[in-house]
Amino acid sequence: MDTKESYAVVTGASQGLGKAFVEHLARKKINVILISLPDQNLKELSSELERLYEIKAHYYETDLSVHENVMKLTKWLNSSFEIHILINNAGLGGTKKFTEASSDYINTILQVNVAATSLITHQLLPNLLRQPKAYILNVSSMAAFSPIGFKTVYPASKSFIHSFSRGLHEE
């Protein structure tokens, strides 16, 4: 497949697993679009990937816990790029007694892990489907397979990702 003009989108690309994904893709000569929260050195990382691996790299800084941001991001992606790989990696959790967690804490986990993953996939699918070959990787967790007290919402959100991915695969 000629992927010279096509891109891989990776959410949560500033650090951890997401950063490892973009480095690996760039090494394989795949153009990348890095997404994460503002002020996480995405500009520097994109430039470094372009220089080291002679690929094209773009970046977009946004808070994926906000619905309008997700819609703006996907609009920009669809109007600017052909996309043949989507890696929904951005995700967060934490350890807190459920009754002591703030509603913001719970909402952010649900919005990023569940809503952003589902909506980015939904909005980018027409773009992915028009490519000769395309791939989606949703990062779940071993936590998907077992409830964990004091984490509670995180494992439940990863069970969603697991079920969502299998359902989508069936379609």
Ligand SMILES: NC(=O)c1ccc[n+]([C@@H]2O[C@H](COP(=O)([O-])OP(=O)(O)OC[C@H]3O[C@@H](n4cnc5c(N)ncnc54)[C@H](OP(=O)(O)O)[C@@H]3O)[C@@H](O)[C@H]2O)c1
């Ligand atoms: N680490 C593990 O042991 C482990 C195990 C199983 C599954 N996972 C899953 O693997 C994925 C990556 O984990 P990791 O450990 O590599 O995480 P990490 O180092 O904390 O990185 C998380 C990434 O997600 C981004 N992110 C978080 N909240 C965001 C938001 N509201 N809007 C936009 N981006 C946001 C972060 O951006 P910023 O840098 O801008 O904050 C960062 O780039 C997650 O889905 C996690 O649940 C991790």
